[in-house]
Amino acid sequence: MRLGITSPIVTRVPGVAGDWEAHAGVEDLVAIAEAADRLGFDHLTCSEHVAVPVDVAAQRGATYWDPLSTLGFLAARTRSIRLVTQVLVLGYHHPLEIAKRYGTLDxxxxxRLVLGVGVGSLAEEFALLGAQFAGRGEIADDALRAVRAAWGRERPSYAGPHFEFSGMVVDPHGLRTDVPVWVGGRTHRSLRRAVELGDGWVPFGLDLDTLSEMLSRAALPDRFDVVLGTGRPIDPLGDPSRTSDRLRRIGEAGASVAGVTIAATSAAHYVEQLETLAALDLQG
Known part of the structure; x- marks a missing residue:
C-alpha cells in the first residue's frame, strides 16, 4: 500500500485542520511538499471550491486554494511526487478546458498529474458559476468521457449527449494520451462511475466496515486504485502503534493507496511526522 498526503494548509476543514494552518504560508507548504517528495510519498493533493456559502463553510471549511496554480507551483519545487486534484468538480468546466489547463500541468x-474528479454537491456554487445542478451526474459522466477522449491529443474529437467538439487544436496538451483518473464520492454510484470511467476511487465520509462491504461487491479492474483516507489525523511521533494499526486496517479494508491526514502543530512538526511515518514498519 502506497502512502500519499492529504495536503495541509491548502484545504482547511473544521475539526481536522490544525490551528497552525490558518497562519501558514506558501513556504510552509513547500517545505512539506519537498519533504514528502524526498521521503518517497506517493502524492500530494489540492481540492477545488470557487466559493463556499457562509453557512456551509462552518462544516466544510472556507479555505480552498486553487488546484491549478497550487499544483503548478509545487510541480516546480518537487521532482517525483504525484500531484492530485482531489477533487476537481467536472460540472464547473468544459472538458476541453480541463484537457488544456490540466494537460499543461501534466x-x-x-x-505527474493524477486527475481526481467529482460530481459536486453544492447547489449554490453551481448556480454561482452558471453550471447545471440537476442531472449533474449524467453530465459529469459525459464530461469525463470527453476529457479522456481529448487528453494528450492536439486535435481531439468527441460526440456525446452533452458535449461535442472537433476541428479544434489544443496545444499544449497532456504529455500522455491517457491520465490516471480517480473518481471521488461516497455512494455505490460513485464506485460504479470509478470502475466504468476511471482508474481509481477516492471515497470520503464512510467508515472502514462500510467501505470494505462496498468494495467486496465490486468487480475491480486490474491496477485499479482504491484510495482510502485515515479519517482523523494520525500521530506517528506521538502514537506510532496506533498509526501503524490504523494504516494496516485501511489496507485490510481494500486500499491500494492511503491518503493520510497528519496531526501537527507547525510545518516543521509536520515534516518530523512525515519522516517518522516514512520509517514506520507497517507490516509488523
Missing amino acids: RVSGG
Missing part, C-alpha cells in the same frame, strides 16, 4: 510536471 506536461510541465513531467507527467
Whole structure:
C-alpha cells in the first residue's frame, strides 16, 4: 500500500485542520511538499471550491486554494511526487478546458498529474458559476468521457449527449494520451462511475466496515486504485502503534493507496511526522 498526503494548509476543514494552518504560508507548504517528495510519498493533493456559502463553510471549511496554480507551483519545487486534484468538480468546466489547463500541468510536471474528479454537491456554487445542478451526474459522466477522449491529443474529437467538439487544436496538451483518473464520492454510484470511467476511487465520509462491504461487491479492474483516507489525523511521533494499526486496517479494508491526514502543530512538526511515518514498519 502506497502512502500519499492529504495536503495541509491548502484545504482547511473544521475539526481536522490544525490551528497552525490558518497562519501558514506558501513556504510552509513547500517545505512539506519537498519533504514528502524526498521521503518517497506517493502524492500530494489540492481540492477545488470557487466559493463556499457562509453557512456551509462552518462544516466544510472556507479555505480552498486553487488546484491549478497550487499544483503548478509545487510541480516546480518537487521532482517525483504525484500531484492530485482531489477533487476537481467536472460540472464547473468544459472538458476541453480541463484537457488544456490540466494537460499543461501534466506536461510541465513531467507527467505527474493524477486527475481526481467529482460530481459536486453544492447547489449554490453551481448556480454561482452558471453550471447545471440537476442531472449533474449524467453530465459529469459525459464530461469525463470527453476529457479522456481529448487528453494528450492536439486535435481531439468527441460526440456525446452533452458535449461535442472537433476541428479544434489544443496545444499544449497532456504529455500522455491517457491520465490516471480517480473518481471521488461516497455512494455505490460513485464506485460504479470509478470502475466504468476511471482508474481509481477516492471515497470520503464512510467508515472502514462500510467501505470494505462496498468494495467486496465490486468487480475491480486490474491496477485499479482504491484510495482510502485515515479519517482523523494520525500521530506517528506521538502514537506510532496506533498509526501503524490504523494504516494496516485501511489496507485490510481494500486500499491500494492511503491518503493520510497528519496531526501537527507547525510545518516543521509536520515534516518530523512525515519522516517518522516514512520509517514506520507497517507490516509488523
